Amino acid sequence: MKQKYDDNARIIKALSDPSRLRIIDILSCGEKCACDILEHFDFTQPTLSHHMKVLMDCSIVECRKEGLWSYYYLNNNNCNRLILFLMNLITDTEDCICKDKSKCECK
Amino acid sequence: MKQKYDDNARIIKALSDPSRLRIIDILSCGEKCACDILEHFDFTQPTLSHHMKVLMDCSIVECRKEGLWSYYYLNNNNCNRLILFLMNLITDTEDCICKDKSKCECK
DNA sequence: TCCTCATATAGATGTTAATCTATATATGTT
DNA sequence: AACATATATAGATTAACATCTATATGAGGA
Structure with a gap:
């Protein structure tokens, strides 16, 4: 249960940088190689490489190698999962933390 | 345009901490005072105070004072805006960065 | 007025992150 | 084999952040 917050926080942290949000936007219309994104x-090429690694480490972006090029693309399933998590988070649902009687005295 | 990424990245950064995600979940079923959240x-009371400040500074949470107590609640409009932003981001829409011909040679 | 209680602020500390330069790796070409 | 090109890794530096202890603020009650 606590794991749920940790895992999603990790993805959200990966998206918490303006440059990485732009990268997601760039990838939303299809896969791109690193040089097109850059x-x-x-910033420099190693900095982009770092950003792509952060996005890949949380499985929000994936990579396909072809010759010299690395093509990056969104993992749409995981993107959707994240949005579902957030919609669930802000909604008063059954699995809200407040329904855990053992730790909360919510009415 | 660039502002759009900066503003949302700031909100997303506020949500990029597991504890703050839990706070959002706690607030999703209604307003709570600080001591109930704690x-x-x-962690300690000053640490919670810090987290609430971060959430309030990006307008995702608001506060209502009543006597000694501070009652915190979600700004649902801004929560929904964030989710719309993310849905837009991962979708190939008209205002995708790739449609900006001047900066991108996307087919 | 003095005390208590809920919350906020200040300042310090250790950790994480964004970026850079320099270099390595790995593939394709001559 | 030697070279060029695309991307990744290493290591350093500076800035941002999560947390703590100590203290301030501000409202209510005796």
């Missing part, structure tokens, strides 16, 4: 930014 | 956690 054109949108002012 | 009961769910092992």
